[in-house]
Amino acid sequence: MDKIIGLGNALVDALAIIEDDNILTEMQLPKGSMTLIDEDKFLKISEYFSRIKTHLANGGSAGNAIRAMACLGAGTGFIGKVNNDFYGNFFRDSLLEHGTEADLLLSTTLPSGVASTFISPDGERTFGTYLGAASTLKAEDLSLDMFKGYAYLFIEGYLNFSLCWSTNMWILFLPMKKRQRPLLVRNRRKHWTSLPKCVA
16 A cells, blocks of 8 residues: 655644633734744643643644654655654654654754633634744755655645745755655645645
8 A cells, every 4th residue: 555654844733722711811812813923822831731731743734744644654754853852752752653654853942832722611723833943844854764664645735835835845856766755735725726736
């Protein structure tokens, strides 16, 4: 069976059910939104989460897609960037637990990324996403060997634009024979519709 590898933001979802929406106002997170946050706000949210019950799960767009495919029995791999910290180790262990090959690069400057998820009483979800180490992934971090053995490459639309479509990114595939290059699958964002869908 053909294998697929994901390239995306390595994020851990930290989910918490909240009693009311006051904390969203306090954290300046519009209800139902996904807001990118800085490290200071992430630490503030983490302090709040430390006082309530939370559930952890691997997240990120590509990470979720790869996990779903792994659960369906597909051969999977994932490339992303984390720190050698609690969340980074959780992300790696979760990948391996579901049979996904974890090709995770390490950041020594920023902590691993976390999507803090507030679940309101009405079921609405609000995200405060700290990309952290995931935001430092760049084309120069990647090597041809990471993609060998995979027929498909899934790239998430939330990755840095310059990473996904840089010359350095695509030059990785040039030494490969045409039949050996992974077919590109991406989750599309509306303003990307003019870009190529695949590399054949």
